[in-house]
Amino acid sequence: MTSPPTAPTAPPRRGRPGHDQAAVLGTAIDLFIRQGYDATSMADLAAALGLSKSSLYHHVPSKERLLELALDEALGELTAVVEAATAEGAAGTSYERLRRVVEDGVRLLVDHQPAVTLLLRVHGNTDVERAALERRRWVDDRLADLVAAAVAEGALRADLDPGLVSRLLFGMVNSLVEWYDVDGPVDVDQLAAAVVATALDGLAVGAPRSAPG
Amino acid sequence: MTSPPTAPTAPPRRGRPGHDQAAVLGTAIDLFIRQGYDATSMADLAAALGLSKSSLYHHVPSKERLLELALDEALGELTAVVEAATAEGAAGTSYERLRRVVEDGVRLLVDHQPAVTLLLRVHGNTDVERAALERRRWVDDRLADLVAAAVAEGALRADLDPGLVSRLLFGMVNSLVEWYDVDGPVDVDQLAAAVVATALDGLAVGAPRSAPG
Numbered sequence: 001m002t003s004p005p006t007a008p009t010a011p012p013r014r015g016r017p018g019h020d021q022a023a024v025l026g027t028a029i030d031l032f033i034r035q036g037y038d039a040t041s042m043a044d045l046a047a048a049l050g051l052s053k054s055s056l057y058h059h060v061p062s063k064e065r066l067l068e069l070a071l072d073e074a075l076g077e078l079t080a081v082v083e084a085a086t087a088e089g090a091a092g093t094s095y096e097r098l099r100r101v102v103e104d105g106v107r108l109l110v111d112h113q114p115a116v117t118l119l120l121r122v123h124g125n126t127d128v129e130r131a132a133l134e135r136r137r138w139v140d141d142r143l144a145d146l147v148a149a150a151v152a153e154g155a156l157r158a159d160l161d162p163g164l165v166s167r168l169l170f171g172m173v174n175s176l177v178e179w180y181d182v183d184g185p186v187d188v189d190q191l192a193a194a195v196v197a198t199a200l201d202g203l204a205v206g207a208p209r210s211a212p213g
Numbered sequence: 214m215t216s217p218p219t220a221p222t223a224p225p226r227r228g229r230p231g232h233d234q235a236a237v238l239g240t241a242i243d244l245f246i247r248q249g250y251d252a253t254s255m256a257d258l259a260a261a262l263g264l265s266k267s268s269l270y271h272h273v274p275s276k277e278r279l280l281e282l283a284l285d286e287a288l289g290e291l292t293a294v295v296e297a298a299t300a301e302g303a304a305g306t307s308y309e310r311l312r313r314v315v316e317d318g319v320r321l322l323v324d325h326q327p328a329v330t331l332l333l334r335v336h337g338n339t340d341v342e343r344a345a346l347e348r349r350r351w352v353d354d355r356l357a358d359l360v361a362a363a364v365a366e367g368a369l370r371a372d373l374d375p376g377l378v379s380r381l382l383f384g385m386v387n388s389l390v391e392w393y394d395v396d397g398p399v400d401v402d403q404l405a406a407a408v409v410a411t412a413l414d415g416l417a418v419g420a421p422r423s424a425p426g
Binding site: 034035036037038039120121123125157159160161164165167168169171172174175176178179186190191194195197198199 | 247248249250251252333334336338370372373374377378380381382384385387388389391392399403404407408410411412
């Protein structure tokens with residue numbers, strides 16, 4: 001297994017760290033999602049926070065640094081989930097680990113919905129975005145390998161290309177960012193169970209309808 | 214069945230219609246996708262087309278009108294596919310019609326990938342976007358009804374909420390816009406078959422692995 005690409009070295013942070021930066025980051029992510037990263041200026045962000053532009057620059061050096069922090073949040077979590085499922089000596093069959101990574105992926109997405117939403121909208125327009133896409137590709141490749149291992153085990157149907165199946169499976173997971181409302185009627189356990197039931201029980205050769213473990 | 218909401222009455226078009234407007238629209242959609250609708254100006258579009266701004270305004274009255282044309286393209290096709298599958302007297306069981314609408318949805322998405330991509334990124338910031346979201350909601354409601362009818366028929370597992378299943382199913386279809394390459398190794402027939410196999414064969418109670426019709 002190859003090592004995941006790491007985040008580029010962060011520039012030194014200016015201003016007060018901690019809570020303040022987290023609040024700035026949360027508002028920035030919301031604005032980036034709502035009106036697009038390119039269309040959002042530091043002046044827009046300062047106005048949304050009720051800060052002057054110079055106070056805002058006290059917290060963060062640039063708009064790009066905010067994007068980088070948001071993408072790091074999503075990618076750090078994603079990488080950890082995928083590493084746990086694909087590390088040598090991880091418990092269970094490949095199929096069981098695939099089910100777990102789908103469930104954990106759903107939970108991760110719900111817990112970090114704004115940051116993941118932003119990650120999924122990144123298209124490589126800047127160095128920061130291209131670095132994020134490279135880390136995302138590492139995640140996608142590991143997931144495709146896990147699908148292929150579950151096929152080789154005989155647990156998943158072998159008549160479909162594992163790369164294609166992996167994209168469809170995690171495409172379904174990713175699509176949750178567009179509509180899932182954590183305060184809505186479907187709780188995260190029901191959601192994770194529905195995704196596994198919808199996508200995996202269809203792929204499993206003769207699998208029982210309920211999860212094996 | 215309720216009637217689909219129709220597009221708002223179009224303002225009269227200025228300039229030469231036909232091929233020229235189609236070319237302008239195609240370039241506009243590409244720019245809107247690449248850099249975001251809000252961040253794209255008519256000056257950007259004129260530059261991308263190698264036109265002066267005044268020549269561009271000869272073709273289209275506004276940036277918003279281009280967005281409306283793009284969304285109409287996607288929504289017109291989507292509405293037609295869903296109407297064909299849900300009209301009174303449509304052939305086949307609800308389950309068969311659901312399979313067909315998934316396959317037709319995949320083909321539609323591939324044939325109109327840029328316009329559908331744009332539609333899926335619309336978040337209701339303007340009247341044009343809100344009208345598009347309303348039409349999209351009509352489509353989503355019809356699809357959820359079709360899933361519910363297939364459950365009632367006994368063809369789909371009944372332990373999951375039909376609205377949730379519909380969102381997951383078409384979330385998988387919609388996620389194709391993010392990665393599918395019509396010039397890549399997977400042709401549209403393989404793609405449609407893989408989506409149906411991945412999502413529906415998992416939902417079908419005791420369904421055979423191959424499509425029933």
